[in-house]
Amino acid sequence: MAYLLGVVLFALAILISVSLHEAGHMLTAKAFGMKVTKYFVGFGPTLWSFKRGETEYGVKGIPLGGFCKIVGMTPQDDDVDPADEPRAMWRFPVWKRTIVMSAGSITHFALALVTLWIVAVSAGLPNPDFPTTDAEARQEPAVISLAKCVVPDNGDRGCATGDPASPAAQGQLRDGDRITSLNGTPVNNYGELLTALRAAKPGSTARIDYVRDGQPGTTSTVLAQTQRPPLDDPKGQVGPVSALGVGLRFSTPTRVTYGPVGAFGATADFTGQMAVGTVQAMQRIPQKVPALWTAITGGERDVDTPISVVGASRLGGEAVENNAWLVFVMLFISLNFFIGVFNLLPLLPLDGGHIAISWFERARSWLYSRIGRADPGRVDYLKLMPITYAVILIGGAFTLLTITADVVNPITLFSR
Numbered sequence: 001m002a003y004l005l006g007v008v009l010f011a012l013a014i015l016i017s018v019s020l021h022e023a024g025h026m027l028t029a030k031a032f033g034m035k036v037t038k039y040f041v042g043f044g045p046t047l048w049s050f051k052r053g054e055t056e057y058g059v060k061g062i063p064l065g066g067f068c069k070i071v072g073m074t075p076q077d078d079d080v081d082p083a084d085e086p087r088a089m090w091r092f093p094v095w096k097r098t099i100v101m102s103a104g105s106i107t108h109f110a111l112a113l114v115t116l117w118i119v120a121v122s123a124g125l126p127n128p129d130f131p132t133t134d135a136e137a138r139q140e141p142a143v144i145s146l147a148k149c150v151v152p153d154n155g156d157r158g159c160a161t162g163d164p165a166s167p168a169a170q171g172q173l174r175d176g177d178r179i180t181s182l183n184g185t186p187v188n189n190y191g192e193l194l195t196a197l198r199a200a201k202p203g204s205t206a207r208i209d210y211v212r213d214g215q216p217g218t219t220s221t222v223l224a225q226t227q228r229p230p231l232d233d234p235k236g237q238v239g240p241v242s243a244l245g246v247g248l249r250f251s252t253p254t255r256v257t258y259g260p261v262g263a264f265g266a267t268a269d270f271t272g273q274m275a276v277g278t279v280q281a282m283q284r285i286p287q288k289v290p291a292l293w294t295a296i297t298g299g300e301r302d303v304d305t306p307i308s309v310v311g312a313s314r315l316g317g318e319a320v321e322n323n324a325w326l327v328f329v330m331l332f333i334s335l336n337f338f339i340g341v342f343n344l345l346p347l348l349p350l351d352g353g354h355i356a357i358s359w360f361e362r363a364r365s366w367l368y369s370r371i372g373r374a375d376p377g378r379v380d381y382l383k384l385m386p387i388t389y390a391v392i393l394i395g396g397a398f399t400l401l402t403i404t405a406d407v408v409n410p411i412t413l414f415s416r
Contacts, residue, residue, distance in 0.1 A: 003321040006328065010316025011063075013332050014309055015041070017111055017339070019066045024103035026055075026068040032096045035087040038069035070100070073354070074381045090378065094362045101351045101358075108340030112274075112333045113267060119333070120263035123326050124255035125270050134234070137248055138191025142179040144168065144246040150224040154238045164224045166245025171208065171221030176249060180216070181209040190248045194231055197223070202242040274334065278341050281306075285398075292401050295409040303411055308399060311406030315413055322414045348381075348388040357381075 019041045026036050035054060040046070042060035049058025072080045072088025080088055089097060119125065131137040147166045149159035179187050182196040183206055200206055202225030209218050223242040230236045258266045288305045295301040307315070312335055319328040346356035357379050365375045 003317040006317035006320025007313045009320065010313045010328065010331070011309070013316075014312070014335065015063055015065070017108060017332075017336055020107050020111065021104035021339075021343075022066045022068045024107035025070065025100055028100045028103040029068075029070045029089065030055075032092060032100065033087060034089050034092060034100065035071040035084050036068055037071060038067070040068075041066045043067070075378045076381045094358045097358050098355050101354045102344065104351055105340040105343045108336040108343070112336040112340070113271065115329060115333050115336075116270060117263050117267045119326070119329060120258045120266050120270075121260055122257070123329075124257035125266050127253055127256045128269070130252050130254050131250065137250075138189060138194065140190050140248055141251055142187050142190045142193040143249040143251060144173065144177055144179060144244075145175050145249040146173065147245045147247060150226055150243045150245045152224075152226055154227040154229075164245075167206075167221040167224050168244050168246045171219040173208070173210065173219060173221075173246070174212065177210045177212050177217075179208060179210050183207055191231075193244075197242050197244055198231065200242045202240055204242070206242075206244070208244075271337075274337050275341070278338050281338070282342070289398070289401070292405045295405045296401070301405065301409045301411055305405065305411070306398075306402050307411060308402035308406050310403050311410055314406060314410050318412060318414050324414070327413065347391050348384060349392065353388075357384075 022039065022041075026039050029036050037054065038056050038058075040049070040056075040058050040060050042063045043065060044060050044062035047059045047061050049056055051057070070089050071077075071084050072090050075090050077088070077090075085091070089100070116125075131140060146169050147159075148169075149163040149165055150167070151157060151159070151163055179193055181187050182193065183200060185192075185196045185199070187193045187196055200223055202223055204223055205220055206223050207218065207220050209216065211217070221244075223244060225240050226243040227238045228241045229238050256266070284304070285306055288302070291302040291305050295305065312331060315331055316328050319325065319331065343350055344352040344355070347353045348357075361379055368375055
């Protein structure tokens with residue numbers, strides 16, 4: 001039940017975001033004097049509507065987005081009433097059209113930034129000093145967290161019946177103990193602990209020196225056996241190694257909370273990281289298509305593959321099911337930021353395509369005036385329709401591919 005609630009809540013959050021996106025177009029267009037005849041949430045048959053002034057507002061039967069109708073978006077629009085010609089969008093200065101067309105993405109960015117600021121002052125943002133690589137983690141002090149067992153194989157799974165108990169727990173070690181030596185070999189950091197464990201034989205008795213609450217102690221325990229690749233080659237051949245049944249307890253917090261003022265700078269920094277990550281993710285999309293097909297045809301789903309609104313909603317459901325509301329909120333932030341950036345790509349029918357054409361027209365008119373030639377006028381959108389249809393076809397096929405993968409082989413964040 002909690003899972004379904006989370007799916008519905010996340011889908012509703014997306015619908016609200018898209019509706020606000022269209023509201024951004026509508027409000028800026030109205031502010032500049034353009035005529036907006038319709039603003040609807042959803043597509044398909046009209047369920048309910050009312051008219052206020054010159055605009056009809058309403059809800060349609062398919063809750064998969066929304067739209068607003070601005071009169072005369074292109075010179076080729078043939079449904080403009082002669083009385084409305086002076087208010088046709090294409091007749092307005094390029095800077096006004098740019099604001100109107102970018103208002104949708106700006107709305108997504110605003111939603112992401114405001115929510116991110118709230119997270120910064122409440123739950124906190126990821127700590128920039130927290131180790132992000134294995135090399136950085138191995139430089140951390142060897143402060144341990146106990147595992148319940150040792151998984152004998154190299155799988156990423158939880159404890160199962162028959163798995164050996166944690167040798168560290170059997171040796172009376174506790175969470176937060178800092179190991180200082182193993183079998184007489186000094187341990188200055190977690191990496192040296194791993195190296196010392198690899199030098200010991202599985203099944204042998206290990207002597208462990210540690211510090212607890214500032215007081216030194218000594219214990220011994222019989223090491224278990226597991227399967228791991230070499231420390232210097234994570235993708236190398238897996239072999240038997242000794243295991244203590246501990247993990248690293250990081251000395252630096254994973255998240256940092258900020259005051260109301262400091263949160264602005266932290267939000268800006270994190271937004272910059274999201275921008276870089278979003279651009280990198282978009283660049284990887286073409287090479288991830290084969291991985292999506294592999295996931296659909298029975299292969300393992302790569303967690304780095306793109307997801308659809310369906311997949312994002314499923315992840316939102318998992319987050320609520322596991323009471324991980326922060327994950328839910330961060331998904332909402334990331335998705336809004338991604339949609340905002342994606343929508344500004346200079347491709348029709350995206351808003352960024354209309355913006356690019358407006359500025360192309362302006363630059364071309366300026367150039368022709370400088371070389372003494374007549375203004376060539378507006379771009380003929382009808383001539384661009386083949387490219388537009390190609391973008392729609394490719395985008396539709398990719399959307400169908402991601403939705404299918406999210407249905408038959410979804411990405412999961414939590415074990416269910």
